[in-house]
Amino acid sequence: MRHLATVAVLCVLVPGAPAAAENAKLADALVDLERAIEGEQNLSPEFKGALSAVVTALREEEASAPAAAPVSAGGGFWESVTPFADLRVRHEWDGRRGEENRDRERVRLRLGANVDLGENWSAGFRLRTGDPEDAQSPYHDLGRSSGREMFGSWELNIDRAFLRYRPTFLDGSWITAGKFAHAFAKNPIFGELVWDDDVNPEGLAAGYKFSPGSNVNVDLTFGQYLLVANNDDSEVGAFVAQAAARVKASEDLKLMLALGWYRYSNVDDAGAVGHNAGNLVVGGRYESDFRILHPIVSLSYTGLGIPVTLGGEYILNTGAKGLADDDDEGFALGVSVGQTKSPGDWQGFYQFQRIQQDAVFSAFAQDDFQKSTNFRGHVFGVRYKLTSR
Numbered sequence: 001m002r003h004l005a006t007v008a009v010l011c012v013l014v015p016g017a018p019a020a021a022e023n024a025k026l027a028d029a030l031v032d033l034e035r036a037i038e039g040e041q042n043l044s045p046e047f048k049g050a051l052s053a054v055v056t057a058l059r060e061e062e063a064s065a066p067a068a069a070p071v072s073a074g075g076g077f078w079e080s081v082t083p084f085a086d087l088r089v090r091h092e093w094d095g096r097r098g099e100e101n102r103d104r105e106r107v108r109l110r111l112g113a114n115v116d117l118g119e120n121w122s123a124g125f126r127l128r129t130g131d132p133e134d135a136q137s138p139y140h141d142l143g144r145s146s147g148r149e150m151f152g153s154w155e156l157n158i159d160r161a162f163l164r165y166r167p168t169f170l171d172g173s174w175i176t177a178g179k180f181a182h183a184f185a186k187n188p189i190f191g192e193l194v195w196d197d198d199v200n201p202e203g204l205a206a207g208y209k210f211s212p213g214s215n216v217n218v219d220l221t222f223g224q225y226l227l228v229a230n231n232d233d234s235e236v237g238a239f240v241a242q243a244a245a246r247v248k249a250s251e252d253l254k255l256m257l258a259l260g261w262y263r264y265s266n267v268d269d270a271g272a273v274g275h276n277a278g279n280l281v282v283g284g285r286y287e288s289d290f291r292i293l294h295p296i297v298s299l300s301y302t303g304l305g306i307p308v309t310l311g312g313e314y315i316l317n318t319g320a321k322g323l324a325d326d327d328d329e330g331f332a333l334g335v336s337v338g339q340t341k342s343p344g345d346w347q348g349f350y351q352f353q354r355i356q357q358d359a360v361f362s363a364f365a366q367d368d369f370q371k372s373t374n375f376r377g378h379v380f381g382v383r384y385k386l387t388s389r
Contacts, residue, residue, distance in 0.1 A: 082116075091106075092105075121163070129154055136198055176205045222241045253300070254301075257297055260293075261294070263290075264289070267286050280358055288317065292317050292360065297311070298312070308337050313331065329359050340383050343385055343386065350379070360373055
């Protein structure tokens with residue numbers, strides 16, 4: 001009976017799984033079996049020799065077996081998916097001298113995912129609330145559900161859907177196609193005067209990041225955006241480009257310099273004018289072309305124990321025309337104090353800005369104020385981080 005019991009143990013252990021835990025169990029069992037063989041007085045020398053040969057064979061087989069691939073807890077495709085979501089609830093008050101003030105309660109919901117497709121390919125999508133015809137706003141204004149019924153359902157729209165490739169032959173480069181985020185560096189205080197963060201262009205974009213020095217990083221970004229498809233040479237589009245350099249001057253001092261260029265084509269098309277939010281329109285068409293030069297500079301200093309950032313930008317539409325003073329310029333100057341990285345952190349910011357009527361292409365400029373162009377004013381606020389997420 002003792003012989004049969006020993007053989008039964010071997011039969012159970014031989015088909016062991018190749019996982020690391022099972023291999024460890026097999027090794028321990030072989031050691032215990034070897035000790036039992038040596039200490040057993042009732043076994044014949046021949047049987048002991050046969051069992052020892054089996055133990056030796058099992059050890060040799062286990063040592064020569066290929067390493068098992070790790071088993072994924074989540075399994076396959078889902079491990080390549082990174083979901084995300086955010087929800088914002090806020091009250092807005094916007095006052096303008098000589099005009100009616102604007103009060104509203106607003107909600108923004110966004111959710112989506114990025115997917116690693118392997119072989120340097122990735123994809124992403126995002127859904128958001130808001131009017132699908134308004135690229136500048138993902139908000140739903142409470143009390144304005146449908147214009148027809150109270151407490152009507154909200155709309156949820158696709159505002160990003162893209163495919164991205166990172167070539168292996170040029171490290172640091174990328175190409176994106178579809179509907180995606182505008183990937184330009186911006187003024188860190190309030191950076192939406194030329195391009196609203198909520199506007200996701202459609203078309204192609206590409207970029208290249210490199211380091212000409214140990215303390216310098218440079219980003220080159222290009223894009224060809226399609227605004228209105230007319231299936232002929234009159235398609236409304238935009239070519240955009242930016243060079244941005246980030247310099248670490250010292251442990252406490254960092255500098256960012258960027259120069260952007262926006263060249264819109266055929267924007268005098270009536271379809272494009274339908275999205276106008278403040279530019280000069282004559283006879284149903286834009287009076288100006290839009291060739292926008294956009295330099296940005298920021299300086300961040302951490303030597304005071306709390307981060308301090310100064311930011312400024314200048315805007316010049318070299319295609320403005322037909323206006324007494326061209327109305328082609330804009331600028332902003334601002335400062336922020338503090339940061340919001342950990343719970344309990346706070347940041348205060350202030351910026352003064354002045355934007356002439358045709359300095360920016362209003363269809364894609366910020367809509368946080370009642371006017372996207374032809375205004376001057378102040379923006380300020382305080383941010384406080386409540387939780388770690």
